[in-house]
Amino acid sequence: MGLILNLTNNLGEQVVRLTMSKLRMNVKAAPIIGAALGALLISACVVGVGQAEDLPEGFAKGDLSPAPPAEMIEAGKRVYFTKCVWCHGVDGAGDGPGADRLWPRPRNFNQGTFKIRHTASGELPLFNYNEKNPDSGKNDLLDTVTHGLPGSAMPPWEGILTEEQRIQVLSFVTTQLVKDRKFTDKESESQTILQLGTIKPVEATEESIKKGAQLIVDKKCIECHGVEGRGDGNAFNLKDDWGFSIQPADWHKCWNFRGSRQDPYNVRNIFRTFSTGVNGTPMPSFADSTSVEDRWSIANFVNSLCERDAEGKPLSIDPLTDKPKINFVVPSAPVEGEISNDPENEMWKKQGRRYVAMGGQITHKPRNFVNRIDDIWVRSLYNDKDVVYLIQWDDRTKSVAEGKLPWAPTQVNVENFGVKEQAPKTGEEGSIAAAQNNYAVYNDGIAFQFPIKWQEIPAPFKPRYLFGDVKFNADILKWESDGSLRSFRGTGWDQDFEERDDFEEKVKLLKAEWKNGQWTVMISRPLKGDKDDYDEYTRFDIGKYIPMVFFAWDGHNGDAGRKMAVSAFYYTILQPPIPQEVYIYPAVIAVGVVLLEGWMLTRRANKKKGKVL
Amino acid sequence: MKALMSVVALIGVLGLLMLIGMIFGVIPSNTIRLVEGYMPMQVLSELAIFVAGFAGLSYLANSMGVAFPRFWQGVLFWVFIQTYLKFRIYPPIPFSVRAMYGTVSFVAVFMWVSANEEDWKKFRQPILNVLDANTGFHKALRTMYLILLPLLIGGFSFMTMKPSIDEPIELRTVHPAPPASTKVHGKTYTLQTSQNPYRVNLEGKYDQDYSNKLIVEQGMGRLMAPNANPWDDKAEGYLKYVREGGEIFFQNCHFCHGDNLNGRGLHAFAFNPIPANFTDPGTIAQLQETFIFWRVAKGGIGLPNEGFPWASVMPPWEQHLTTDEIWKVILFEYWHTGYYPRTWD
Numbered sequence: 001m002g003l004i005l006n007l008t009n010n011l012g013e014q015v016v017r018l019t020m021s022k023l024r025m026n027v028k029a030a031p032i033i034g035a036a037l038g039a040l041l042i043s044a045c046v047v048g049v050g051q052a053e054d055l056p057e058g059f060a061k062g063d064l065s066p067a068p069p070a071e072m073i074e075a076g077k078r079v080y081f082t083k084c085v086w087c088h089g090v091d092g093a094g095d096g097p098g099a100d101r102l103w104p105r106p107r108n109f110n111q112g113t114f115k116i117r118h119t120a121s122g123e124l125p126l127f128n129y130n131e132k133n134p135d136s137g138k139n140d141l142l143d144t145v146t147h148g149l150p151g152s153a154m155p156p157w158e159g160i161l162t163e164e165q166r167i168q169v170l171s172f173v174t175t176q177l178v179k180d181r182k183f184t185d186k187e188s189e190s191q192t193i194l195q196l197g198t199i200k201p202v203e204a205t206e207e208s209i210k211k212g213a214q215l216i217v218d219k220k221c222i223e224c225h226g227v228e229g230r231g232d233g234n235a236f237n238l239k240d241d242w243g244f245s246i247q248p249a250d251w252h253k254c255w256n257f258r259g260s261r262q263d264p265y266n267v268r269n270i271f272r273t274f275s276t277g278v279n280g281t282p283m284p285s286f287a288d289s290t291s292v293e294d295r296w297s298i299a300n301f302v303n304s305l306c307e308r309d310a311e312g313k314p315l316s317i318d319p320l321t322d323k324p325k326i327n328f329v330v331p332s333a334p335v336e337g338e339i340s341n342d343p344e345n346e347m348w349k350k351q352g353r354r355y356v357a358m359g360g361q362i363t364h365k366p367r368n369f370v371n372r373i374d375d376i377w378v379r380s381l382y383n384d385k386d387v388v389y390l391i392q393w394d395d396r397t398k399s400v401a402e403g404k405l406p407w408a409p410t411q412v413n414v415e416n417f418g419v420k421e422q423a424p425k426t427g428e429e430g431s432i433a434a435a436q437n438n439y440a441v442y443n444d445g446i447a448f449q450f451p452i453k454w455q456e457i458p459a460p461f462k463p464r465y466l467f468g469d470v471k472f473n474a475d476i477l478k479w480e481s482d483g484s485l486r487s488f489r490g491t492g493w494d495q496d497f498e499e500r501d502d503f504e505e506k507v508k509l510l511k512a513e514w515k516n517g518q519w520t521v522m523i524s525r526p527l528k529g530d531k532d533d534y535d536e537y538t539r540f541d542i543g544k545y546i547p548m549v550f551f552a553w554d555g556h557n558g559d560a561g562r563k564m565a566v567s568a569f570y571y572t573i574l575q576p577p578i579p580q581e582v583y584i585y586p587a588v589i590a591v592g593v594v595l596l597e598g599w600m601l602t603r604r605a606n607k608k609k610g611k612v613l
Numbered sequence: 614m615k616a617l618m619s620v621v622a623l624i625g626v627l628g629l630l631m632l633i634g635m636i637f638g639v640i641p642s643n644t645i646r647l648v649e650g651y652m653p654m655q656v657l658s659e660l661a662i663f664v665a666g667f668a669g670l671s672y673l674a675n676s677m678g679v680a681f682p683r684f685w686q687g688v689l690f691w692v693f694i695q696t697y698l699k700f701r702i703y704p705p706i707p708f709s710v711r712a713m714y715g716t717v718s719f720v721a722v723f724m725w726v727s728a729n730e731e732d733w734k735k736f737r738q739p740i741l742n743v744l745d746a747n748t749g750f751h752k753a754l755r756t757m758y759l760i761l762l763p764l765l766i767g768g769f770s771f772m773t774m775k776p777s778i779d780e781p782i783e784l785r786t787v788h789p790a791p792p793a794s795t796k797v798h799g800k801t802y803t804l805q806t807s808q809n810p811y812r813v814n815l816e817g818k819y820d821q822d823y824s825n826k827l828i829v830e831q832g833m834g835r836l837m838a839p840n841a842n843p844w845d846d847k848a849e850g851y852l853k854y855v856r857e858g859g860e861i862f863f864q865n866c867h868f869c870h871g872d873n874l875n876g877r878g879l880h881a882f883a884f885n886p887i888p889a890n891f892t893d894p895g896t897i898a899q900l901q902e903t904f905i906f907w908r909v910a911k912g913g914i915g916l917p918n919e920g921f922p923w924a925s926v927m928p929p930w931e932q933h934l935t936t937d938e939i940w941k942v943i944l945f946e947y948w949h950t951g952y953y954p955r956t957w958d
Contacts, residue, residue, distance in 0.1 A: 081844045082829060082837045082949075083873065086863040090844060098863035098872075153879045155872050159648040165834045263641075313638075319646065319703055321882035328885065331778045359883030362868055363912070363928045369868065371880065460783040462923040464914065469923070493914075545781050568885035569924050573778050582774045590767030597759055604744050 055192060056287035058199050058275060058295075059120060062191040065128035067184045068171035072129060076172030079165050084173075087153065092177025100426050103370040103436065104152045105244055109173055112181035113241055113280035116144055116259040120192035121277040121285030124183055127174050129167050134158070135261070137197050141170045143261060150264070150322050151256030194275050194287075196268060202296035204267065204304065212301025215294055219286060224248040229305045230517025232396040236437050236556075241280040245437045248283075250394055250517070253375070254306035255323050262322055265306060265314040271299040307377075310352055324355045324375075330548065330572045332380035332387055339381050339388045341510035341522055348390060353379045356550055358565040363466065364493050366421035366563045370432055372396075372554040373565040376446070382574050387540055388510065388524040391446055391550075398514040399444045399555025400481045407561075409478075409486055410497040412467065414561035421563065439558030444514075446521055447478035447551040449490060450538040450572075454546055462547045465569055466493040466562075475538040477507060479521055481555065485509040489536075493562070503529070503537055527574075543576035615676060618669045625666015628659070629693075636700045647703055649875075656702065663693070684739040687726045694718045707782070785886055786919040788900065797910040797931050797939075804903040805957060809940050811854040812902070821956070824851050824944075829951040835892070843948070851944075858945030861938050869926070874949055884926050891950050898952035905943050905954075910936075 087098035087106040094108035117125040117140045125140035134146040145166045148156035174183050202208050216222055226232035229251035240246045254264040259273045274295055277285030315324040333351050340347055356378050360371030376393035407414045424431045451463045452473045467490030468474030474490035487504050488497035510522035528539040550567040553559035634640035647655055674681050698711050726736040746752040794803045814820035827841040843856035869888035871877040876890035891897050913925025930939055947954055
């Protein structure tokens with residue numbers, strides 16, 4: 001008690017915060033003592049501490065920043081109309097020409113609603129034109145422009161605009177395009193700032209992560225983000241402040257977190273978002289209801305879910321794309337005997353998985369501008385008869401078309417059946433905005449293709465990535481969520497598939513399961529057809545690079561036909577056992593070096609003795 | 614002098630520790646990020662700091678009487694350059710290019726250690742000492758080398774011979790030779806003589822000098838020229854077409870080529886070959902407008918084989934856009950990057 005009194009005498013905010021946190025813990029432990037302390041503190045406030053008693057733990061009151069000077073705003077206008085207007089629109093209403101085909105949509109600045117902040121829920125973000133360094137924790141909007149918003153079309157502007165130019169354009173946006181609120185209005189605005197720089201993080205111990213795992217259940221996080229955090233909870237009923245449907249974050253892809261600031265595995269970013277909420281979305285701030293320690297536990301747990309490599313280390317992120325680095329080789333390891341259909345089996349766990357990046361198919365109509373499947377994880381094993389691919393990917397919804405699809409499985413051109421790309425403007429019927437979460441549901445699906453006669457195609461020639469071409473046909477295996485696994489021959493992007501019935505008995509679906517927002521599909525196919533003749537099917541030769549392309553469909557995104565996700569060319573290779581020469585030749589070389597050494601030493605010795613050789 | 618040199622040496626040591634820390638993952642590798650746009654200068658100044666740091670270290674060691682043998686200075690510096698190139702530069706430099714840098718830096722180091730007779734003697738003395746093995750220490754050293762060298766070379770050749778599953782390297786021609794003419798929407802365009810119908814002055818005449826004055830300014834940011842805002846209500850002619858081209862770009866092209874035309878669009882991360890970076894002086898700045906017209910209209914599938922038509926996801930835009938829209942997009946791309954299209958003369 002004496003301590004608290006002493007501290008409250010000192011009116012520095014920092015100290016009051018400290019007292020507050022102590023106090024809160026006490027309140028939890030013993031309500032009566034808490035009430036007494038509360039009364040004490042309130043009496044202290046009367047002396048002049050301000051509204052400290054309202055502040056959530058970890059926050060401190062801040063001052064509004066000064067208004068930027070007029071010439072800065074004017075300079076910012078020039079930046080805005082060169083770079084930003086194309087998506088954010090002339091009036092900053094998020095309705096530029098780019099907006100119609102973007103999801104998530106560009107920000108509408110007019111309401112002053114900004115997602116990633118250090119300020120309390122509902123408040124304006126931090127913006128101070130004097131604070132020119134990004135990542136200071138004092139300039140949220142500068143950080144957003146500097147690092148972009150991963151997972152959206154907002155790119156990082158670092159290296160493109162100078163810091164000065166970034167501040168200028170923000171001066172313009174905050175004063176001219178934010179229309180309903182004023183960054184400098186002391187009457188209506190306040191800044192309650194998360195003290196992220198001074199709060200000590202709780203280490204991500206097993207205990208803390210375990211606590212976080214329990215807390216996300218208690219705090220009902222899983223209602224939206226799903227039991228395993230793949231964003232599959234309440235994915236279809238969520239709308240933002242403007243009535244556009246949005247989807248909860250997938251915690252397994254931290255590089256897509258809007259607030260990841262190009263540092264996705266940094267737990268502080270998660271702590272910040274959890275503490276301040278995401279304005280304009282159903283994601284609230286949990287600062288009022290959750291202690292700082294619990295917030296760290298939750299952040300640690302969420303961070304622990306993000307995909308990692310086999311050793312549990314963060315994936316290395318490609319600084320050019322802010323996504324995991326890509327290796328274009330999908331190796332297949334040899335195993336003896338049967339290949340297990342259980343992904344948890346030791347043989348599968350031993351085989352490393354590969355990240356395969358997926359983009360929207362935007363080459364031919366109908367183009368897929370809003371791509372919902374942006375990566376898949378692939379593993380492969382082979383034995384003397386078959387090669388098996390285990391493919392796992394996050395999909396918030398299990399989609400199975402009701403009834404029979406109006407087109408045949410071989411049909412590629414399905415535009416006449418309502419699978420169209422979105423042309424209309426936002427607000428009109430058939431626009432992306434109107435169609436989101438509102439599509440006719442088709443089947444989820446996954447497919448991959450190989451060149452049929454790759455042995456005869458000199459590298460680097462390949463059949464075209466999109467279902468091959470007339471000259472070089474593609475061997476396509478396609479699985480759909482209605483349980484079908486079909487084998488096709490592809491002869492071009494606009495050519496319907498040719499079905500190959502005899503092969504279908506030999507390809508096997510070992511597993512197809514959707515669980516908590518993730519598909520696990522395991523497909524087995526023979527290494528070769530019946531005869532050695534490979535006119536029909538790809539023949540797999542050990543140790544050779546065989547080009548491979550992946551395709552994926554999200555039925556709830558209206559994906560069907562060419563409206564899908566597609567990968568670049570990858571290579572699959574059946575890893576050969578190590579041949580004997582690999583052991584012999586290096587030994588021979590080593591012996592050669594020994595001889596050479598002997599020769600050199602003799603020569604040197606002779607030279608010293610004065611002999612001439 | 615000494616104080617200055619100690620500071621310089623300290624910086625060198627700190628830099629080295631940081632580099633090693635980043636290589637082994639002790640320090641996050643993005644501690645000092647290489648930023649596109651600043652990168653060449655960043656790399657040069659970093660190397661300069663390192664060299665200064667090493668000079669400082671060597672000076673200090675000398676003045677403290679523990680001179681570092683010239684032989685090891687040379688060897689270690691060469692190793693440092695190789696390490697820096699391999700682990701610091703991003704995107705990674707292919708081995709063949711690193712080998713070239715390695716040779717050049719080897720020659721440079723060799724020239725440095727053999728600049729005069731005295732230096733050269735200093736350099737080769739340690740080698741001769743070990744060869745002759747006159748002292749017990751050198752004898753031990755010689756024995757060690759005699760055993761280690763065959764093992765290392767044998768091990769190295771084992772590693773190279775072991776079947777690897779690295780990505781095969783395939784070289785693609787980014788700007789293949791264009792055809793003489795191209796047929797788009799039923800009309801034939803001769804690449805040598807066709808002109809962008811929207812690159813016009815206020816009288817409606819083709820006028821590249823006029824449009825060149827209205828493009829964005831070069832330099833950081835590439836901002837629009839003063840009083841040349843395509844979004845101005847009063848903008849007409851060329852500037853109005855630029856805006857219309859931008860609208861098409863931001864509904865069709867930015868998904869791959871990016872909001873800043875630098876090839877970093879929303880879907881770009883998934884594709885290989887990566888989308889062209891128009892802000893790079895090696896792309897549209899080097900090409901005629903009609904070449905771009907051909908590439909845009911025919912897309913990846915229309916490339917000759919050296920351009921890898923099977924792998925490019927560039928749409929044949931004649932399937933999506935009208936001829937006018939294609940010309941306007943091209944107009945916008947030059948405006949936004951601040952480059953002049955190359956002309957035939």
